[in-house]
Amino acid sequence: MQKLGPFTREDTVGIGAAPEVKKLAFSEAMIEDGTASDPIQLGPEHAVVIRVLEHTPQQTRPLDEVREQVVAAIRADRVQKAAAVAADALVKRLQGGEAMAEVAASVGAQVMPVPGLPRGAPAPSPEANRAIFAATAPAEGKVAAGRFALPGGRHAVFAVTAVHPGNPAELPQEQRDMARKQFAQIDGASAVEGYVSGVRKSFEIVVVEESQL
Secondary structure (H helix, E strand, O other): OOOOOOOOOOOOOHHHHOHHHHHHHOOHHHHHHOOOOOOEEEEOOEEEOOOOOOOOOOOOOOHHHHHHHHHHHHHHHHHHHHHHHHHHHHHHHHHOOOOHHHHHHHOOOOOOOOOOOOOOOOOOOHHHHHHHHHOOOOOOOOOEEEEEEOHHHOEEEEEEOOOOOOOHHHOOHHHHHHHHHHHHHHHHHHHHHHHHHHHHHHOOOOOOOOOOO
């Protein structure tokens, strides 16, 4: 038997961090009844039973207590917005035909060439890779520019100079077989969903209300 807390919805600890436990712990039924819950399955061989011993309603904290956090949050928000505006300005310069080296030098930034970047690679980061491949393929002699967020409220600017379509024949046979299986599973799931949807439309559902004396 373990006793946790106190903790909030945003700051949970131990098993309280599990979505199933958190949802039940903050439910009105558990708070009002004060009884033990039904077993909550957290894993194949891991189940827990919880009981809410005490609950403090959510309250608005006095401004004096959170003043520093509020000021820090406002400053961080302003820095992020300013960085986004500055990055958008650099993107426009790249789209206007300025070279990446010149744009980077004007703001004291570094250029990191990434030739042959493959789709889905966690480089420079998964989010960055998605942003880069979401850009429209550039026309001949042009670049497709954009930006993505970095930790700490910063932004990075990129310029795509060319897009080379992938060649499935260049993949190892094992990867091609795996890709075929994944696509087959996706097609199968879509077919089942479509079938179920069609079957449901062919049935007429009647709701019968019964009154109890």
